Amino acid sequence: MTPHPRALIAEDEPLLAAGLRADLAALWPELQVVATVGDGLQASAQALALQPEVCFFDIRMPGCTGLEAAQALAEDWPEGVAFPLLVFVTAYDDYALQAFEAQAVDYLVKPVDRPRLTGCVARLQARLAARAAVPAATSDALEQTLQQLRGLLGAGQGANPTAPRLAVIQAQVGNLVHLVPVEDVVYFEAADKYVRVITAAREHLIRMSLRELLPQLDAQQFWQVHRGTVVQARAVTSARREESGKVTLQLRGRAETLTASRLYAHLFKGM
Amino acid sequence: MPTPDSCEIAANAPLAPAPAASARLRAKVWRHVWVVGGLCVGIAIFLTVLEGKGFIPKLVYSLCIGIACTLIVDSTRQAVAWGINRLRARQGQPPLANRGGWSSAIPGGVLAVLMGPSLGMTLGDWLTGNQTPSLYQLGSTSTRITLALSVLGTVISFVVISTQERLATTRALAEQAQRHAAETQLRLLQSQLEPHMLFNTLANLRVLIGLEPERAQAMLDRLISFLRATLNASRLMAHPLATEFDRISDYLALMAVRMGPRLQVTLDLPADLRDVPVPPLLLQPLVENAIKHGLEPHVEGGRITVIARAESRAESNTLVLTVRDTGSGMPAAPSLAPGSHFGLAQVRERLATLHGQAASLTLEPVADGQGGTLVTLRMPLPALLSKPQSKSATP
Numbered sequence: 001m002t003p004h005p006r007a008l009i010a011e012d013e014p015l016l017a018a019g020l021r022a023d024l025a026a027l028w029p030e031l032q033v034v035a036t037v038g039d040g041l042q043a044s045a046q047a048l049a050l051q052p053e054v055c056f057f058d059i060r061m062p063g064c065t066g067l068e069a070a071q072a073l074a075e076d077w078p079e080g081v082a083f084p085l086l087v088f089v090t091a092y093d094d095y096a097l098q099a100f101e102a103q104a105v106d107y108l109v110k111p112v113d114r115p116r117l118t119g120c121v122a123r124l125q126a127r128l129a130a131r132a133a134v135p136a137a138t139s140d141a142l143e144q145t146l147q148q149l150r151g152l153l154g155a156g157q158g159a160n161p162t163a164p165r166l167a168v169i170q171a172q173v174g175n176l177v178h179l180v181p182v183e184d185v186v187y188f189e190a191a192d193k194y195v196r197v198i199t200a201a202r203e204h205l206i207r208m209s210l211r212e213l214l215p216q217l218d219a220q221q222f223w224q225v226h227r228g229t230v231v232q233a234r235a236v237t238s239a240r241r242e243e244s245g246k247v248t249l250q251l252r253g254r255a256e257t258l259t260a261s262r263l264y265a266h267l268f269k270g271m
Numbered sequence: 272m273p274t275p276d277s278c279e280i281a282a283n284a285p286l287a288p289a290p291a292a293s294a295r296l297r298a299k300v301w302r303h304v305w306v307v308g309g310l311c312v313g314i315a316i317f318l319t320v321l322e323g324k325g326f327i328p329k330l331v332y333s334l335c336i337g338i339a340c341t342l343i344v345d346s347t348r349q350a351v352a353w354g355i356n357r358l359r360a361r362q363g364q365p366p367l368a369n370r371g372g373w374s375s376a377i378p379g380g381v382l383a384v385l386m387g388p389s390l391g392m393t394l395g396d397w398l399t400g401n402q403t404p405s406l407y408q409l410g411s412t413s414t415r416i417t418l419a420l421s422v423l424g425t426v427i428s429f430v431v432i433s434t435q436e437r438l439a440t441t442r443a444l445a446e447q448a449q450r451h452a453a454e455t456q457l458r459l460l461q462s463q464l465e466p467h468m469l470f471n472t473l474a475n476l477r478v479l480i481g482l483e484p485e486r487a488q489a490m491l492d493r494l495i496s497f498l499r500a501t502l503n504a505s506r507l508m509a510h511p512l513a514t515e516f517d518r519i520s521d522y523l524a525l526m527a528v529r530m531g532p533r534l535q536v537t538l539d540l541p542a543d544l545r546d547v548p549v550p551p552l553l554l555q556p557l558v559e560n561a562i563k564h565g566l567e568p569h570v571e572g573g574r575i576t577v578i579a580r581a582e583s584r585a586e587s588n589t590l591v592l593t594v595r596d597t598g599s600g601m602p603a604a605p606s607l608a609p610g611s612h613f614g615l616a617q618v619r620e621r622l623a624t625l626h627g628q629a630a631s632l633t634l635e636p637v638a639d640g641q642g643g644t645l646v647t648l649r650m651p652l653p654a655l656l657s658k659p660q661s662k663s664a665t666p
Contacts, residue, residue, distance in 0.1 A: 012567075013471065014531040019478030038533075039570045060467070062570045091470040111474035 005128055006052040009036045010043035010069065011089065012061045020056060020089070020112065027114075028121045040064035044072035052084055054124055056108075059090040066090075067152055071227050074142075074149055075261035079244050082131060083142040085124055105148045146263055153263075166216040169197050171204030178204055182221075186235040186254050188213065190228035200253030223267055225249065225260035239268035298439065303341060306431050310424050311337035318416070328399050335398065336391030336417070340383040340425045343390075347379030376433070380425055388421045458617060464501060465559075475529050490528050497521040500552065509548035512579060512590075516540045518551075519558050519577060526562055533572025534562075540579045547579075547590060547652065550621055556614030557594040557646050565598025565644055573597035573643065581652055588652040597643040601636050618648070626650050 007024070011017040017036045024031055031054070035046045041063035047055050055073070057066030064072075066088055077083055091110040106120055131141065169180040180197060189196040190210040197204040206213075210228065217230065224230045231249065238250045239260070247260040247268050260268060314337075315330040322329075359365070396402060472494060479487035500518045516538055523536045558577065566573050575596045582589040615634065622630035630650040637645045 012533075013475060013529045015475045015478045015482075015528065016471075018482070019474075022478075022481070041570070060567075062568050062572075091474060092466040110470055111477040 004030050004032050005054060006032045006034045006050065007054040007056065008043070008047050008050060008052045008084075009033055009056045010038075010040065010046075010061060010066065011036070011056070011058040012038045013058075014038070016058075016110065023112070023114070023117055024121070027118055028125070038062075040066060040069040043069040044076070047073050047084060048076055051078075051081055053082070053128060054087065055084045056087045056089055059088055067149075068227065070149055071153060071263060074146055074263050075227060077142075083145055085127055086145065087120060087124070105145060105152070142262075149263060150266075164216065165218055166213075169204070169206060171197060171206050173204075180204060182217070183232075185222075185232055186251055187229060187231040187258060188222070198254065223264070225258060225264045225267065227261070227263075229258055229260075231258055241265065241268070295439075295443075299436070302432060302435050302439075303345075306428050306435075307337045307341050308334070310428055314420050314424060318420075321416075328395075328401065331398055332392060332395035332417075335394040336388050336421055337424060337428075339391040339394065340387035340421060341428065343383040343387055344376065344379040344425065344429060347382055348376055351378060376429055380429060383425050384418070384422050387425065388417055391421075392417075460501065464498075468559075471529055472525050479528070486528075490525065493521045493524045497525065504551040507551045510551050511545060512540060512547045512549050513545035515549050515551070515554055516577070516579075519554055522555065522558060523562075523575065530567070530572060534566060535572075535574040537574065537576040539577070541581075544579050544581060544590070549590075549650075550625060553618060553621060554592060554594065554648070556618055557648070560614050561594055561596035561598065561644065561646070565596035565600070567598075569599040573641075582649075589649050590652045592648040592650075594646045594648075595637065595643060597637075597641040600642050601634070601644055615646075622648070622650060 009017050009020055011020065017038070021033050021036065024033065034050050034052055037043050037046050038061070040061040043055075043057055043061065043063075043066065047069075055070075057069055059066040061069070070086055070088075074083070086105045088105065088107040089110060089112070090107065106123060108116060108120060127141075166182055169182060169185065171178045171180060180199060184199045186198050186200055188210065189198065191205070193207070193209055195206050195208055195210050195213055197206055210230065214224065214230065221232060221234070222230050223233050225247075231251075235252045235254075236249050237252050240248045240250075242248060245262040245265055247265045249258040249260055249268075251258065311333040312330065315326060315333040318329045318333070319326040472490075476487055476490055476494070479490060497518065500521070520536075520538055523534070523538075527534050527536060554577065558575065561575050566575060573596060575594070578593045578595075580591045580593075582591050615632065619632050622632060631648070633647045635645050635647075637643050
């Protein structure tokens with residue numbers, strides 16, 4: 001166990017961030033809070049840069065949610081470094097978090113009372129100690145965390161299974177609207193607030209975020225393989241597992257390859 | 272712990288199920304049976320007393336005539352109403368609310384008096400095995416009595432039944448309105464006591480108590496008056512615009528503690544509009560939307576501006592309330608999340624109930640470089656307060 005474990009706090013409400021920091025200082029004096037950030041985008045960026053042992057992520061934050069920040073973190077986390085222990089903080093039961101109590105991913109409900117935080121700190125300390133004792137278990141811990149993140153992300157998206165399915169993508173260029181049947185789409189790629197729609201022949205841009213688009217696609221037909229990529233399963237010809245745990249996808253009708261992140265690598269297994 | 276989604280579903284369900292169509296039909300049939308049956312028994316008793324013999328055959332004839340008359344009146348009304356509605360539909364008018372009232376009852380009544388007695392007598396003859404001479408051979412006293420009683424019975428039963436029907440309709444409408452009001456109140460409460468808002472505020476308060484007890488106290492005062500206003504809102508019909516602005520300022524003060532420097536607030540209420548009566552917490556959902564969908568998800572935060580203005584035109588004066596945020600703007604695609612447009616729909620509904628077409632609510636993106644969303648609410652300014660400023664501004 002590192003003598004002075006480091007932590008990152010992502011919380012958009014300044015008082016709550018200060019409060020958590022003060023409570024942690026009292027309960028766990030060795031813990032060093034190396035950064036406090038106020039939005040989801042900075043949460044993942046700073047965590048990647050500072051590589052703390054523990055991350056406290058608020059669920060509802062501007063930029064992106066704590067879950068999405070955790071997803072970005074899991075996808076871009078470097079090889080060979082122990083993945084941070086995640087603690088989600090929420091004011092209300094937005095997600096099925098309680099199912100994950102006391103496992104790789106912990107959670108706290110605001111207002112965070114002392115007994116609950118004390119328990120959380122004890123679990124974090126125990127897990128850090130276990131990691132220090134058996135360094136080989138690091139990759140297992142990551143796989144366990146990934147498993148839970150998959151569950152959480154799935155729970156967030158599965159909330160609206162009855163949403164109408166899109167049959168045609170309507171991409172506007174000036175005063176011309178291109179109609180693209182969804183069957184023709186090879187993959188969708190997030191580009192800031194837009195989504196690039198790539199077919200075998202050409203590409204279009206639609207003014208919609210991937211998050212808004214996703215519930216309108218048939219999950220059997222279109223697979224999310226990365227936080228910014230959704231591919232049509234029928235358009236994938238082969239998948240090669242890389243050393244890093246990522247998967248490289250070859251596509252029908254497109255020269256470029258796509259990368260499926262560790263979070264979605266489990267989709268591509270031999271039967 | 273219930274998820275927000277399940278709360279939403281519970282709020283959408285009506286408080287009490289509306290009476291089913293089959294239940295209404297059953298009530299109607301029973302009404303007919305009681306009124307017509309009662310009248311026929313009465314007539315049979317009357318005739319028995321008059322003639323002094325044979326109650327049972329008289330009851331049979333009386334019931335047969337009563338049933339025949341009722342069937343003729345009702346089927347004629349139904350047919351006439353159906354015809355009228357077909358005509359109205361062809362002219363693009365909505366169907367009649369009831370079955371046409373008296374206009375469709377008169378032909379039914381005439382037909383019933385002409386045909387009911389003879390039909391009923393024939394049925395009665397068949398049932399009792401008697402042979403009564405044709406009713407149309409006027410002259411015999413009993414025939415005249417039968418006809419007179421039929422006319423009287425038909426008129427009485429029609430009046431009684433249609434009065435009862437009207438009462439039942441009125442009662443059903445009143446119940447529906449009450450249910451509607453209760454539902455709106457429940458939804459209002461639920462949206463204003465949103466758990467996310469409540470628990471985050473309490474979490475801030477918890478921290479503030481340790482750090483700055485005096486500020487914590489001020490925040491608690493704001494929370495108390497916000498909660499009190501929310502709970503009272505469903506009981507009051509209207510409160511002054513100044514009070515409305517006070518409540519918004521309570522809510523925004525709570526949000527300002529939570530969001531820190533990310534939230535700036537401008538409230539602008541001219542003195543001469545302070546006393547204008549408005550429905551309680553009408554603006555609350557709009558301000559809440561501006562925070563929740565505009566500023567909270569916006570990394571840089573921004574400013575919310577609430578302005579009240581009077582707009583004078585030749586024929587009428589209008590109160591214009593605007594809520595503007597410099598937040599992340601409206602999404603390109605409407606959100607699919609349940610309840611995401613509930614706030615707006617609720618304000619529209621309240622305005623429509625109070626002012627009909629005279630009030631409006633619009634939502635538009637702002638293209639002035641700062642971005643965000645502008646919501647404009649217009650409603651008639653009560654005449655009392657819309658006098659020239661020079662007079663009403665002096666206290």
